Amino acid sequence: MNYGIRQLVQIVDMNDEVIREVIFDHGQLDAFGFSLGCTVITHPLGLKEFDVVYDTRKSFESLRFKIIDIEYSLVEVPIMIWAYLEPIKLIVGQHDIGSI
DSSP, rough: OEEEEEEEEEETTTTTTEEEEEEEEEEEEOOSSSTOOEEEHHHHHHHHETTTEEEEOOHHHHHHEEEEEEEEEESSSSEEEEEEEEEEEEEETTSSSSOO
């Protein structure tokens, strides 16, 4: 089956006020199946200006996120299955990665 991995990311300022919410697409893969509670290991996320990107600096280890929702899209051909990871919050000024 063709799965897509997505994650809700809240971009907030230092006062915890939401600037923007985006759904980050981690990519697609062929797999036998996911279930709720499965763990996905991925790079941490960071901000490059206001865009959400992978933070691949060597000083950061990979992170584990649980799958909290699985969505079947019957309007796409072929049928697409989206697995949603736990949401995260990125703070402008603290999660900026600059130029890599």
